[in-house]
Every structure is written in C-alpha cells, then in structure tokens.
Amino acid sequence: MLEIRELTRRFGENTAVDHVSFEVPSGLMTGFVGGNGAGKTTTMRMVMGVLGIDEGEVLWQGRPITRLDRRSFGYMPEERGLYPKQPILDQLVYIAQLKGMEGGAARTAVTELLERFGLGERTKDHLEKLSLGNQQRVQIIASVLPQPQALILDEPFSGLDPAAVDSMVDLLREYTRDDVPVLFSSHQLDLVERLCDRLVVLSQGRRVAAGSVTELRDAGVPRFRLVLGGDAGWVRDLRGLEVLDLDGTTALVEVREAGAEQQLITEATGRGDVHEFVRVRPALSEIYREATA
Amino acid sequence: MSTDKTADKTADNTAGTTAGRTGDRTGGEPAWLLVTRREIVSRITDKSFVLGTAFMVVLIAGFIGFSIWQDEKTTDVTLGATPDSVAMATAIKDGAPDVDDKVEVTVTELADRDAAEAALRDDEVDAWLHPTDDGWQLTTESSEQDALTTVTRAVVQQTVLADNAAQVGTTVEALQAGSTVTTEFLRGDAERANVAEAVGFVFVFLFYFAALVFGMQLASSVIEEKQSRIVEIIAAAIPLRHLLAGKVLGNTALAVIQLLVYLAVGLVGLSFTSYSSYVPALSGPAAWFVAFFLAGFVALACLWAVAGSLASRTEDLQSTSTPLTMLMLVMFFGGLSLDGRAQVIASYVPPVSAVVMPKRILAGGVEWWEPLLALGLLAVFAGLTVMVGERLYRRALLQTGGRVSLKQAWATAE
Numbered sequence: 289m290l291e292i293r294e295l296t297r298r299f300g301e302n303t304a305v306d307h308v309s310f311e312v313p314s315g316l317m318t319g320f321v322g323g324n325g326a327g328k329t330t331t332m333r334m335v336m337g338v339l340g341i342d343e344g345e346v347l348w349q350g351r352p353i354t355r356l357d358r359r360s361f362g363y364m365p366e367e368r369g370l371y372p373k374q375p376i377l378d379q380l381v382y383i384a385q386l387k388g389m390e391g392g393a394a395r396t397a398v399t400e401l402l403e404r405f406g407l408g409e410r411t412k413d414h415l416e417k418l419s420l421g422n423q424q425r426v427q428i429i430a431s432v433l434p435q436p437q438a439l440i441l442d443e444p445f446s447g448l449d450p451a452a453v454d455s456m457v458d459l460l461r462e463y464t465r466d467d468v469p470v471l472f473s474s475h476q477l478d479l480v481e482r483l484c485d486r487l488v489v490l491s492q493g494r495r496v497a498a499g500s501v502t503e504l505r506d507a508g509v510p511r512f513r514l515v516l517g518g519d520a521g522w523v524r525d526l527r528g529l530e531v532l533d534l535d536g537t538t539a540l541v542e543v544r545e546a547g548a549e550q551q552l553i554t555e556a557t558g559r560g561d562v563h564e565f566v567r568v569r570p571a572l573s574e575i576y577r578e579a580t581a
Numbered sequence: 582m583s584t585d586k587t588a589d590k591t592a593d594n595t596a597g598t599t600a601g602r603t604g605d606r607t608g609g610e611p612a613w614l615l616v617t618r619r620e621i622v623s624r625i626t627d628k629s630f631v632l633g634t635a636f637m638v639v640l641i642a643g644f645i646g647f648s649i650w651q652d653e654k655t656t657d658v659t660l661g662a663t664p665d666s667v668a669m670a671t672a673i674k675d676g677a678p679d680v681d682d683k684v685e686v687t688v689t690e691l692a693d694r695d696a697a698e699a700a701l702r703d704d705e706v707d708a709w710l711h712p713t714d715d716g717w718q719l720t721t722e723s724s725e726q727d728a729l730t731t732v733t734r735a736v737v738q739q740t741v742l743a744d745n746a747a748q749v750g751t752t753v754e755a756l757q758a759g760s761t762v763t764t765e766f767l768r769g770d771a772e773r774a775n776v777a778e779a780v781g782f783v784f785v786f787l788f789y790f791a792a793l794v795f796g797m798q799l800a801s802s803v804i805e806e807k808q809s810r811i812v813e814i815i816a817a818a819i820p821l822r823h824l825l826a827g828k829v830l831g832n833t834a835l836a837v838i839q840l841l842v843y844l845a846v847g848l849v850g851l852s853f854t855s856y857s858s859y860v861p862a863l864s865g866p867a868a869w870f871v872a873f874f875l876a877g878f879v880a881l882a883c884l885w886a887v888a889g890s891l892a893s894r895t896e897d898l899q900s901t902s903t904p905l906t907m908l909m910l911v912m913f914f915g916g917l918s919l920d921g922r923a924q925v926i927a928s929y930v931p932p933v934s935a936v937v938m939p940k941r942i943l944a945g946g947v948e949w950w951e952p953l954l955a956l957g958l959l960a961v962f963a964g965l966t967v968m969v970g971e972r973l974y975r976r977a978l979l980q981t982g983g984r985v986s987l988k989q990a991w992a993t994a995e
Contacts (some may be wrong), residue, residue, distance in 0.1 A: 336817045338979055355820075363817045369809025373625055385615050386818040430814060 289313050290335070290353075290438055290469050294344035299332050304330045307344065310487075311471040312438070316461075317460060319480035322426070322490035323580060328473040329366045331490070332442050335471075338362050348438070357423040359387055364427060364444055370415050377402065377411035377424050381553030384433040394434070401429045403453070421452055429455060438464060441472040445479060456572040457483060481572040491580040505569040510543045513568050514552065517561030526552060540568065609951075612819035616827020617834070624835055634839055637803050639848050645850030652855055658729045659687045661697050661706035669717065669737065670710050675734035684728045772943070781940040783847070784870050785916035787840060788936050792878060793909050795836040796885035799828060800898055803889025807978055821975045827968075829882040836878055840871065863943075869937040869952055876956060877935025880963035881905070882968030890977040891985045901984060912936055929955050931962035933971070 292310040297305045297485055305327040312318045318329050333339035334549065335346050337358045339406055346353045371379050377398060402408055405565035407418075415423060429442060439460070445453050459471055460483075474480050496510040497504055511532070514520065520539040524531055527533040528548030533540040543549050555561045570578075624630050662670035667690060667736035674686040689706050691697045697709040701722045708729055709720045715738050719730060739753070746753050806812040806824075815824055831892040844867055852860045888902040919927050928951070938955040941947050977990035 333813070333979075336813070338813045338816045357820050359717060361817065365810040367810050370811050371623070371805065372809070373627075382619050383818070385610070386612060386815060400752060479679065519751075573698040 290347065290471070291347040291350075292331070292335065292344070293347065294332060295334055295341060295346070296343035297327075297334055297339065298342055299499040303493050305334070308490065308493070308495045309344075310488045310495060310498045312471045315464050315467040316485040317464055317472070317483055318486040318488060319472045319484035320488050320490070321475070321477065321480055322473075322578060326490040326492040326580075328490055329442055332363075332473065333365075335440055336361065338365075340579035348411050355439070360434075360437040361440040362431040362441070363431070364431040364441040366442040370426065370430060371415050375412045376407065376418070379427055379435065383430050385465070386472070387434055389434045394454045397434060398429065401432070402426075405429065415522055420447060421449055424448055427506055428459070431461070432543065435570070436463065436468060439470045439472070439566060441470070443474060444472050445474055445476060445578065487572070489576060489579045496579040497575065499574065504575055505572070508570060508575070509551065511568040511570070512543070512549055512552070513542055513564065513566050514539045514541065514556060514562070516556060516559070517563065518559070521557075523552070523558070526555065528563075537563075548579060552575045583928060592757070612823040613826040613830065614954045616819075616824055617831040620828055620831025621835060624797045624798075624831070630768040634723065634842065637839075637843060641846050642845060642850055645854065648853050655685050656728045657685050657687065658703070658707045658726055659689055660710040661689050661691050661700050661873055662712055663693055663697055663709070665712055665718070666710045669712075669740065670742050673710070674732055675724070676731045676739065680732045680735045681728060683730050686729070698741050698917065703916070713806065723851045757863065773859070773862075774839065776856060776863075777940075777945070780866070781943050783914060784943070787843060788874055788977045789909060789913040791840055791874070792837045792881050792912075794877070795832050796881055796905065796909075797898075797902070799832045799882055799885045800892075800902055801895060802828065802890035803886050803974075803978070804892050804895050804898060806907050807890060807892075808894060816979060821978060824976050825883070825886055826965055828886060829879060832882055833875065837871065837875055840874060844871070857877055858991050866939060866943045869942050872956060873935045873952075873959065875940050876959040876963050877932050880966045881908075882934075883966045883974070885962075887973045887977070887990075889952050890974045891987070891990060893980075893984060897984050899971055908932070916940060930957045936961050 291309075292311070293309050294307045295305055295309070296303065304325075306330060308327065313464065317397075320332070321330050327537055330339065331564070334341050335353075337353075337355065348354075370376075370383075377395075380398040380402070380422045381394045383393070384398060385391060390395065399408070399411065405428070407422060407425060410418065410422075415426060418426065428444065431439065431444075432527060444456060448456060460472075464470055481501060484501060486500050488495060497507075499507070510552050514523065516537045516539075518537065520534060520537050523534065523539045523541060524530070526548070529544030530541055530542045531539060532543055541549075541552065553562070553565055556565070660673060662672050667688070669688075670688045670889055674688050677684050677686045689700070691700055691706070691709070694711075695719070697711070700706045701709055701720065703755055704722075708726050711720070711735065717733075719726070719733055742753050742756075746756055806815070812824075848863065848867065850856065850862070860938065867981075885902070885906055888905055889898065890900045891901040910931050912935070915927060917935050919937060924937060924941065927933050928941050934955045938947075938952055942952055949990075973987065973990045977985045980990070
C-alpha cells in the first residue's frame with residue numbers, strides 16, 4: 289500500500305498542495321480527480337521523488353519510501369514524450385536498464401510488450417514516425433517497465449481512442465490482479481467511475497473527498513424518488529423533507545430529519561398506489577462538482 | 582531496504598536492488614555508464630554527425646593535398662627575345678633554377694618589336710624582354726608574371742653587376758664583401774616559428790569549433806529530455822547526477838575521438854609535405870593539446886548542460902547560452918591574439934589556458950613544470966564547474982514553465 293501523509297508543496301507564495309493525505313491500496317485502482325491546477329500533478333511528482341517535498345511524507349509498505357522503491361514504480365509524466373529520434377526498441381530497453389533490468393532481459397520484456405500492443409513490426413522505427421496513438425502506447429510500455437510494484441500515471445487516458453483505452457484498462461487490471469496499487473489522474477469522470485475502486489478529489493491543493501465510489505455516493509444527504517399512482521403534490525406538506533423536484537406523480541426529496549423517509553412511505557401507501565420508491569445516489573460528476581465548488 | 586514482499590515481481594531487477602548502494606547501479610552497470618553509452622551510440626548512428634566528421638576529414642586531407650600540389654608544381658614560362666635580348670634571355674633561362682627552382686624558362690626568338698607584340702597577343706610567349714635606355718624591360722600582355730619578374734630581376738642584376746664590376750676591374754664578390762646580413766634566433770628558427778604560428782591557429786580553431794559544436798549539441802540534448810519530460814522518468818529511476826555525468830562523459834569522449842581523428846589526419850598528411858620533418862616535433866605539443874582539450878572541454882561541458890537545463894524550449898537556448906558563446910569567442914580571439922606577458926598570464930588562467938598554453942608549448946621555451954601547473958589549475962577549475970554545474974542542472978532541470986534564471990536555479994528548493 290502506498291500512503292500519502294500530509295504532503296505539502298509551496299511555490300513561493302502559492303501552496304500548490306496543502307496537507308494532502310490519502311491511500312492507494314494494493315490491488316485497487318485509485319482515481320485522482322480535480323480541476324486544472326488542483327495539485328494532482330504536483331502530488332504525483334512528489335510521490336515519484338521528482339519534486340522535493342516541503343512537508344509530509346510518502347510511505348510504501350508502511351515505511352518511508354526510498355529511491356530504490358521509486359525506481360520499481362511505473363511512472364507516466366503528464367506531458368509525455370520519449371526521445372523522438374531514437375528507435376522505440378532501443379529507448380525502451382534503455383529505460384528498462386536505467387530501472388535496473390539487465391540488457392538481455394530488458395530486450396525480451398520490451399519486445400514482448402511491443403508485440404502485445406501491436407508494435408512488433410515497428411521496433412526499429414523512430415518514435416516520431418509513429419501515429420500519436422502508437423506513441424502513447426510506447427509511453428505506456430515505458431511506464432510499466434520492468435514489472436512495476438506500483439503505478440503512478442498522470443492522465444494516462446488522454447489522447448487515446450476507445451480501443452486503446454480498453455487495452456490500457458485491460459493492462460492495468462492485470463497489474464491490480466497482481467496486487468499492484470494503481471494511482472491515475474483523469475479529467476474523464478465517466479471513465480474514472482467505470483474503472484476506479486477508489487477516488488480522491490483535490491481542489492485548490494486540498495483533498496476535498498476520498499473513498500470508494502459507493503462510499504462517496506452514499507456520503508451525501510439521502511435522496512429518494514417517489515412515483516405514485518396519483519398526484520404527488522401533498523409531499524410538500526410533510527415535515528423533515530425537502531422537495532427538490534415535483535412533476536405530477538413524481539417527486540424527488542431530500543431527507544432533512546432522520547426517519548422522515550419512513551413517514552413518507554407510510555403516508556404514500558395510505559393514499560394509494562406507489563409505483564416506485566427508490567434511493568437516488570448522485571452521479572460522480574455531481575459529487576465532484578459539489579466537492580470542488 | 583527490503584523489497585522481499587514483492588520479490589517475485591522484481592526478479593528482473595534484483596541485480597539492482599542487491600547492489601547495496603541506493604539506486605546508483607542498474608542491471609550490473611553504473612547508471613552513468615548506461616547514459617554515456619546512449620549518448621555515444623545515438624550520436625555516432627546519427628547521419629549528420631557521421632557526415633559532418635567525414636566532411637571535415639576530407640577538408641583537412643584536401644587542404645594538405647592542395648598544399649603539396651602547390652608545393653611541387655613548377656611554373657613554365659615562355660620568354661620572348663628579340664635579337665638584342667637573346668643573350669640576356671638565355672642567361673635568365675640558365676640562371677632561373679638558382680633563383681627559384683619552381684620556375685622553368687623557355688626562350689623563343691622573335692624578329693622584332695611587332696613580332697613580339699603579336700606573339701604576346703596570341704599567347705605564344707608570356708613576356709618579352711628588351712633593353713631600354715637605362716636597363717631592361719619585361720613586357721607582358723596585361724597581367725604581371727610574378728615568378729618570371731622575380732627571376733629576371735635577380736639574373737639581370739647579377740649579370741649587369743658582374744659586367745659593371747669587370748669594367749672597373751673588380752668582381753661582384755669584392756664589391757659585396759662584408760655586406761651580408763644574416764639572422765639568428767636564440768630560440769628555434771624562423772621556419773619553426775611560422776609552423777608553430779600556423780599549428781597554433783589550428784589548435785585554437787579546433788578547440789573553439791569542437792567546444793561550440795559539442796557544447797551546443799549537449800545543451801540541446803538536455804533540452805530534448807527536459808522538454809519531452811523523459812527526464813522525469815529518468816529522474817525517478819536514477820540520480821540526476823548520473824544523468825549529467827553520463828551526458829558530459831559521452832560528449833567529451835565523442836569530442837576527443839573526433840579531435841584525435843582530425844589531428845591524426847593532419848599529422849599524417851603533414852608527413853607527406855615538405856614540412857614532414859616537423860611531425861615528430863609537433864607530436865609532443867599535440868599530445869599536450871589533447872590533454873588541455875580534455876580538461877577544458879569537461880569544464881565547459883557542465884556549463885553547457887546548465888545552459889540547456891535553464892531553457893524549457895529549444896528556442897530559449899539562444900539566450901541561455903549567450904554567456905557561454907561569448908566565453909568561447911573570448912577564448913578564440915584571446916588564444917589567437919595574445920602574446921608576450923599577456924600570453925604568459927593567460928596560459929595559466931582557466932579556461933583560456935586550455936588554448937593559450939598549448940600555443941606556448943608549440944612556440945617552445947616553456948619550462949617543464951609550466952604546462953603541468955596550467956593543466957592542474959584547469960583541472961581544479963573543471964572540478965569547480967562540475968560541482969556548481971551539477972547543482973544548477975539538478976535544480977533547473979525539473980522546473981517547468983519558461984526560462985529559469987541562474988539565480989532561481991541556484992536558490993530554489995529541489
């Protein structure tokens with residue numbers, strides 16, 4: 289497990305990351321969301337040791353992280369790029385070697401990954417000769433070399449077409465199955481919702497929400513939707529509830545006093561048919577908007 | 582530093598983890614060596630580098646070949662002579678080899694002035710020799726025949742002087758007795774001084790050229806890594822110190838190898854010319870030059886890397902490297918123009934000493950300890966720039982968003 293504790297980084301007067309704490313549990317995908325300038329990239333760079341830490345610490349398996357631990361992490365920087373004018377096989381082998389692999393093993397591992405991503409025929413091509421999507425694939429390979437103990441990916445899905453997103457997701461799932469913790473940032477909330485086991489929301493350098501997706505969606509004031517056989521106008525008269533929306537036979541209410549929803553359903557069944565009574569959980573995008581507002 | 586929990590997943594990099602020192606070693610090799618190798622391999626497989634080097638070699642070989650050809654070619658001139666000048670023309674023909682062994686004179690007899698002018702216009706003769714009231718005249722069509730004029734002057738003077746001397750009952754030797762002025766150098770000789778001057782220019786130029794080309798190359802490869810952010814991946818894997826060391830070593834090795842190739846081609850070429858006797862004498866100074874080049878280049882290379890790390894785009898390099906290009910110019914012109922006491926002082930002042938001391942060694946008269954002292958000072962200076970450069974490079978390299986000033990880079994937290 290990777291633990292981030294009270295991480296803080298200032299640039300002059302500006303506090304880019306302000307006492308942020310969260311965990312990236314092993315075998316789970318943790319999504320890292322927040323607007324531009326929220327501090328996601330700065331946090332990730334501190335975790336990777338690329339940027340100095342002003343306050344706080346990063347723990348790996350319960351002890352302060354070392355350079356050697358970090359070297360075994362897979363990292364994809366935000367604005368990515370490798371050497372444009374070098375053959376892709378050569379530069380991937382070079383990176384694998386820098387991360388501690390032996391030359392022959394590196395070559396085998398890189399060739400295998402290139403083939404898997406459909407680039408087996410292009411090992412000698414210069415990076416700049418590849419399409420943007422393929423360049424992105426090479427970048428992904430660079431970040432998962434060698435077998436990573438953890439993955440820190442800054443916007444790994446940006447610029448990928450749906451097929452590439454799927455193969456990337458499959459790959460990431462393989463690592464989480466092997467108990468590797470994965471932290472990735474993204475602007476695409478639907479993707480985050482679909483992929484993530486856990487979520488950390490940053491806003492202006494502060495952590496504003498963290499937890500599993502279900503936890504977050506359950507965390508707010510409970511809301512219920514009621515669909516009746518007849519007019520639902522009477523709902524307005526009940527105490528302890530706030531009506532958010534009322535449209536003929538349908539009402540959307542928020543519970544202000546505990547138990548008020550029980551009263552609501554008793555009343556409703558007394559008055560006639562109840563077609564639907566259901567808890568409404570806000571979409572992730574809604575939570576995100578509220579959290580970062 | 583236990584990674585046991587995930588030992589199964591790190592089977593491939595156990596070599597690195599068991600190496601003991603934290604992360605400085607990679608799969609059995611030090612990280613700086615990997616970087617050095619990449620720098621060299623990616624460069625020598627680069628077409629423009631190979632072509633550039635080949636072009637320089639051809640240029641040097643061509644220049645030497647041209648000098649040899651210049652050296653050996655003889656000038657054939659045809660001298661027209663009317664009946665009144667045949668005797669003198671023949672004397673010139675016979676006397677020519679003594680004056681200039683590269684000039685061969687053929688005499689063509691012509692009837693009179695008109696025939697001579699016609700022959701000149703038709704290029705049958707290169708010049709027409711004829712007596713005037715107070716001497717002799719060489720008439721050519723439009724341009725002067727320098728070689729012929731020199732020969733003619735000498736022979737005519739000699740012949741006329743001998744005649745005149747005979748008329749007054751003496752000899753030229755008697756008249757000239759005691760009038761010779763000879764020159765003598767306390768150190769070396771005139772030709773050696775000229776050779777030293779020329780080779781000194783070559784040394785200064787080679788240093789300037791290599792330091793600028795390889796320095797610029799080093800700086801732009803630093804920007805390439807910074808701009809593409811691959812440096813973040815590298816920084817997460819190895820200490821940046823190793824990245825800098827590898828880049829500096831790689832480029833230094835390339836620059837020295839290229840320099841050795843140029844020097845070898847130059848010295849071998851020189852051995853085919855009439856200056857071949859100087860080759861053994863030049864080898865010593867050339868070896869010193871390589872040593873000074875090595876120390877001087879390392880000192881500058883770190884600064885070039887800093888210039889690269891301060892920029893965030895290739896376009897910024899122009900401005901971040903200006904102080905360095907100025908320094909290069911100072912070294913170039915200083916190396917060429919300094920002499921006397923200023924030259925002696927400059928030969929100890931790094932980094933200018935890297936070009937001035939080899940020049941002094943070439944000129945001769947340098948005590949054995951002088952180059953050693955200068956080299957030692959240069960090495961100390963190189964050590965300093967490496968230390969300062971490393972700090973600046975590390976701090977500026979990971980700063981994004983626009984140019985970084987030296988002050989910012991020095992003061993900033995990592």
